[in-house]
Amino acid sequence: CRRSYLLSYLGEPHEDLCHRCDNCANGAAAAEETNDDDAEDPFPVGSGVIHRTWGNGTVLRHEPGAVVVLFETVGYRTLDLEVAREERLLEAVS
Numbered sequence: 180c181r182r183s184y185l186l187s188y189l190g191e192p193h194e195d196l197c198h199r200c201d202n203c204a205n206g207a208a209a210a211e212e213t214n215d216d217d218a219e220d221p222f223p224v225g226s227g228v229i230h231r232t233w234g235n236g237t238v239l240r241h242e243p244g245a246v247v248v249l250f251e252t253v254g255y256r257t258l259d260l261e262v263a264r265e266e267r268l269l270e271a272v273s
Contacts, residue, residue, distance in 0.1 A: 181200040181202055187239040223238065225238060226272070229269070229270045230256075234250060235272070241260075242257065248269070
């Protein structure tokens with residue numbers, strides 16, 4: 180959903196689909212939502228994380244195979260989810 184994408188880019192996560200943009204209209208947003216793997220994801224949208232170099236951040240959104248985090252020190256970063264898990268680049272904040 181483009182609305183969710185834009186709002187998360189601006190730091191305001193929005194989890195519902197708008198049902199008005201081109202992605203919602205052609206079913207792409209619903210298909211992506213269905214394939215979302217949040218149940219196994221240690222970094223849910225809106226959660227706090229710590230990166231060993233960049234410090235504290237907040238998970239803004241997920242993209243296919245990636246997670247977008249807003250870090251306090253370096254701004255937005257898109258991290259490959261597989262690499263982040265394997266290299267333990269991110270740690271969930273309790």
